Amino acid sequence: MASTSDDIIKNSNGLGYTASSAAHPETLIKPPAAPSKGQDTIEVRLEFGGGLHLLFSSQPRHTINLPRFVPDSDASPPQPVNMRYLVKWMKGNLLSEREEMFGDGDGVRPGILVLINDADWELEGELEYELRDRDEVVFISTLHGG
Amino acid sequence: MNYQAGPSTSSSQNAQEEEEVPLSLSLDEYARYGRQMIMPDFGLPGQLRLKNAKVAVVGAGGLGCPTLQYLAGAGVGTIAIFDHDTVGLSNLHRQILHTTDRIRMNKAESACLALRALNPKVNLIPHHVPITPSTALPLLRPYSMIIDCTDRPLTRYLLNDAAVRLDVPLVSGAAISSAGQWAVYGGATTSKDGSKKKRACYRCIWPSVLAGSGGNGKCEEQGVWGVVTGLVGTGMAGEAIKLIVGREDPQPLLHLHHLCSNPLIRTIRLKPPSTKCIACGPEPTISDDLEKFGYESFCAGAMGEGDEVTDETGLVVGGVGERISVKELDEIMRSPTSNDMVLVDTRPPVEFGICSLKGSTNIPLPSILKDPSIVPFKAEVVFLCKRGNDSQLAAKAIRQVQSSSAKQGRIRDVRGGLLAWSRDVDPEFPVY
Numbered sequence: 001m002a003s004t005s006d007d008i009i010k011n012s013n014g015l016g017y018t019a020s021s022a023a024h025p026e027t028l029i030k031p032p033a034a035p036s037k038g039q040d041t042i043e044v045r046l047e048f049g050g051g052l053h054l055l056f057s058s059q060p061r062h063t064i065n066l067p068r069f070v071p072d073s074d075a076s077p078p079q080p081v082n083m084r085y086l087v088k089w090m091k092g093n094l095l096s097e098r099e100e101m102f103g104d105g106d107g108v109r110p111g112i113l114v115l116i117n118d119a120d121w122e123l124e125g126e127l128e129y130e131l132r133d134r135d136e137v138v139f140i141s142t143l144h145g146g
Numbered sequence: 147m148n149y150q151a152g153p154s155t156s157s158s159q160n161a162q163e164e165e166e167v168p169l170s171l172s173l174d175e176y177a178r179y180g181r182q183m184i185m186p187d188f189g190l191p192g193q194l195r196l197k198n199a200k201v202a203v204v205g206a207g208g209l210g211c212p213t214l215q216y217l218a219g220a221g222v223g224t225i226a227i228f229d230h231d232t233v234g235l236s237n238l239h240r241q242i243l244h245t246t247d248r249i250r251m252n253k254a255e256s257a258c259l260a261l262r263a264l265n266p267k268v269n270l271i272p273h274h275v276p277i278t279p280s281t282a283l284p285l286l287r288p289y290s291m292i293i294d295c296t297d298r299p300l301t302r303y304l305l306n307d308a309a310v311r312l313d314v315p316l317v318s319g320a321a322i323s324s325a326g327q328w329a330v331y332g333g334a335t336t337s338k339d340g341s342k343k344k345r346a347c348y349r350c351i352w353p354s355v356l357a358g359s360g361g362n363g364k365c366e367e368q369g370v371w372g373v374v375t376g377l378v379g380t381g382m383a384g385e386a387i388k389l390i391v392g393r394e395d396p397q398p399l400l401h402l403h404h405l406c407s408n409p410l411i412r413t414i415r416l417k418p419p420s421t422k423c424i425a426c427g428p429e430p431t432i433s434d435d436l437e438k439f440g441y442e443s444f445c446a447g448a449m450g451e452g453d454e455v456t457d458e459t460g461l462v463v464g465g466v467g468e469r470i471s472v473k474e475l476d477e478i479m480r481s482p483t484s485n486d487m488v489l490v491d492t493r494p495p496v497e498f499g500i501c502s503l504k505g506s507t508n509i510p511l512p513s514i515l516k517d518p519s520i521v522p523f524k525a526e527v528v529f530l531c532k533r534g535n536d537s538q539l540a541a542k543a544i545r546q547v548q549s550s551s552a553k554q555g556r557i558r559d560v561r562g563g564l565l566a567w568s569r570d571v572d573p574e575f576p577v578y
Contacts, residue, residue, distance in 0.1 A: 049325075049402065051356075111354040115414055120351075122417040140402070142352045145322030145365045146209045146297035146375065 041065040042133040044086065046094075050141035052112065055097045062094060066131065083116070084127040086137065113140050169197050169223075175267060179221050192391035193221060199390045200224040202286050204277055204305055205295035206257040207231070208370060209319050211243040212379030213295055213386070218261040218268050220387055225261070226271040226289060229253040236578075240372035277301065279436040282308040293386055294318040295379065297365065299355045299445040306331060306348035307432050307439065310425045315389055318348055319382040323368050324405040326378035329416065330385050332426065335396055343418075345398045350420040350427075355445055374405055381411075460534030461562045468541065470558050472567045475528065479505065487526040490514075492540045497532065501576045503567070511536045518547040529559035537563060 046062040053060040069078035070085055084106050091103050101109070106127055108114060114121040115138040116129055131137075171179070171193060183193050199222050203214055206229040217225055231253050233244040243260040244253065254272035261270055277285055286292055286308050294305045294316060302318065309316035315333030320326060331351070334342040381401055388394045398416040424431045432439050463469065470478075478487055489506040491498055498508040507522070511531070514521060521527060521544055529537035529544075537559035544557050560566070568575040 109354075109356070111352060111356040113351060118412065119415040120417040123415060141356045143320035143322055143325060143327055144297065144299050144302065145368065145370060146205060146207060146295055146320055 040068050042068050042081070042131060042135075044131055045134070045136045046090075047136065047138045048140070049138065050143060052102075052139050052141055055102050056090075056094050057096045064089075064094070080130040082127065082131060083114075083121065083125075083129045083137075086131060087127070108139070111141055113142075114138070115140070169194055171197070172267075175221070178265075178267065182220065187393050188391060192393075195390050195392065196221045196387070197223040199291070200226075200289045201291045201293060201386060201390075202226045202228065202289040203293045203295060204228045204301065205297065206241075206243065206253040207237065207295065207297065208240040208365065208372070208375030209297075209321060209379040209382065210253075210295035211241045211257065212376045213293060213319075213383045214257055214261060215243060215264065216380060216383035217386060218265045218270070220383075221265065222268060222387075222390065224269040224271065224289075226273060227254040227257050228273045228275070228277055228285070229257070230274055230276040236366070240370060240375045242372070242376070277304065277308075279304060279439065279441060282436055283311060283434060287312060290314055291386060291389060292316050293382060295382070300441045302348065303355075303444065304436065304441055307425050307436055309333075310347050310349075310430075310432070311434050311436070315345070316348060317382050317385045317389070319378045321375045321378045321403075322365060322370055324371050324374055326374050326403045327401060328378050328381045328385065328403075329400040330389065330394065330398060333389075335394060335398065336392070337396060344426070346416055346419045347423060347426040349425045350423045351400070351416060353420070353423070371405055374403065377403060455533070455535040457533055457562075457565065460531075460538075461566070462538075464538065464559075464561070467556075468558060469534075469538075469561045470528065471561055472569075472571050475530070475560050475567070476571045478526075478528070479503075486524060487528060488522050488524045489528050489530060490521060490540065492529055492531045492536045497578075500578055501564075503530065503564070503575075506530060511540055514540045515543055518543050524555060526556050527558070529557075531560075531563045533565055534559070534561050534563040 042065070044064050044066055046056075046064060048056055048060050056062065066081050066086065066089065068080065070081055073079050087103065087106065087108060091099055095102055102112070104110065114126075116124045117136055118138075121129060121137075171190070175193075175197075176183075179193050182188050183190060201217065201222055201224070203210055203217070203225060206214060206227050210227070210229065214225065214227065229252065233241070233249050233251050233253055233256050235246075235249055238244060238246065241253075243257045244251075245256070245260075248256040248259070252272070252274050254274060258270045258272045261268065273285065275281065275285070282304055286305075291314055292305055292309045292312075294302055296302060296305070297320075302320075306316055306318070309332045313333070316331045317328070318331055319328030329351075330345065332345055332347040334344050336342055381403070385394070400414040400416050402412045402414065403410060419426055421427050475489075478484060479489070484505075489503065491502055491506040491508045492511040492514065493508070494510050495508060502508065509521060521540075527541075527544065529540040531537040531540075541557050541559040548554060548557065562569075564575065565577060568577050
């Protein structure tokens with residue numbers, strides 16, 4: 001069941017996931033297309049480490065476009081999209097495994113560390129953090145080998 | 147000339163520390179440590195702090211070896227080394243303190259031999275016993291820092307809890323394959339005005355173990371680059387030395403390393419302690435009675451999905467007619483009817499490329515599970531892998547497909563796999 005070092009090098013995103021996609025072959029499906037880039041969208045880079053890419057079609061990196069403001073909302077002024085929106089969006093559009101393997105309420109499971117631009121998301125406001133164009137959001141779990 | 151040593155002779159701005167530094171350096175220590183002492187961050191006070199320091203390094207393997215090497219080299223005065231494992235040939239590509247002629251020696255003992263040769267000035271205390279919930283606190287109490295160089299979640303959480311109970315910082319690192327990470331957890335940072343700020347503990351950042359997440363493997367299965375454990379262990383030693391000499395990072399950081407990434411090391415700002423933490427929070431449920439915390443069940447499933455597989459599980463007898471021994475396989479391969487058999491090796495291609503049995507076909511387990519029909523149909527299908535675990539899964543999958551199909555063949559797999567083949571049939575067959 002082990003992955004090969006070759007796979008790891010070729011597919012690496014530099015965040016230390018190690019298991020190959022082969023562990024979940026049945027989940028190798030393409031995620032649905034994100035909204036296309038346009039004036040009212042922002043670009044967000046998503047990365048997964050420590051094996052979490054397995055939950056997202058085994059793809060360690062995703063670049064997605066999100067609407068700049070929460071759609072279908074009557075809020076005035078318009079509500080910029082935040083991490084709460086992103087996590088929900090990921091569950092609906094990107095997640096290739098069961099929801100409980102990633103989500104916990106509005107947030108993510110304990111044991112998944114979320115980083116916004118190289119900082120623990122709890123330093124940035126967690127679910128309330130308002131996403132900006134070109135933000136990078138990283139999801140990792142811990143490693144144990146030694 | 148005045149060789150008198152002491153913090154009063156320095157311009158240390160950390161003089162508010164209540165620590166006492168009664169030691170002085172011997173003449174040869176000035177020479178030995180001169181190249182680091184002349185750096186402004188070190189000076190004589192830094193060297194004396196190192197000499198006074200008592201640290202516990204748990205694990206003298208891939209991470210422990212480089213960590214220990216630099217701690218001893220830098221002159222950390224007292225180093226306890228905990229490891230109950232013995233040196234094996236497959237350790238030596240990364241566990242660089244051990245040597246070929248010390249195979250089967252206890253690792254703590256072997257590391258001590260290397261470190262003593264490097265620096266006879268440091269006090270080394272080897273421990274052959276494992277650290278368990280009942281022994282952790284008494285064993286670790288004498289030390290002012292714990293350095294976690296172990297390789298499994300149970301000891302990682304246990305050492306964290308011990309560090310919290312003993313109120314000492316924990317330097318914790320991990321490495322597998324081409325990735326690693328390390329950080330300082332627990333204890334407190336000291337800001338410029340002398341005020342202390344608690345660091346998050348390991349449990350604050352990693353409150354639970356994700357079962358079966360991909361990084362949670364063992365080096366013997368996933369493999370590991372020697373230079374990756376080397377770099378992570380070196381980073382850990384750097385953190386330990388920075389803590390001892392009072393030059394730690396003002397903000398807690400987590401370092402993520404991947405051998406093939408750019409940048410090579412990515413540094414993350416960590417959050418403050420969690421108020422919900424069961425170890426270091428305001429209402430902890432973990433007490434000095436560490437045995438009361440169920441480490442086994444807390445970590446269950448962490449090292450893989452479902453039950454752990456080992457050499458033993460690869461040797462189980464299995465259902466009637468489902469498994470054959472390597473000797474039976476040898477007979478079938480020599481028999482004139484061997485053409486009626488297809489021998490499928492389910493290991494990853496890279497392992498098949500290292501060594502394989504003549505006439506075997508490589509179809510990796512994940513490919514079989516994804517599409518069982520890729521296994522060629524013959525009257526006799528035999529699955530083979532390294533230890534006899536994956537081959538059972540492959541045979542089971544094919545039997546399930548057959549039960550709803552007209553094609554009927556005999557599906558079996560080999561107990562103990564290629565390790566058993568090398569042991570019982572062909573001693574010339576490589577074990578890796």
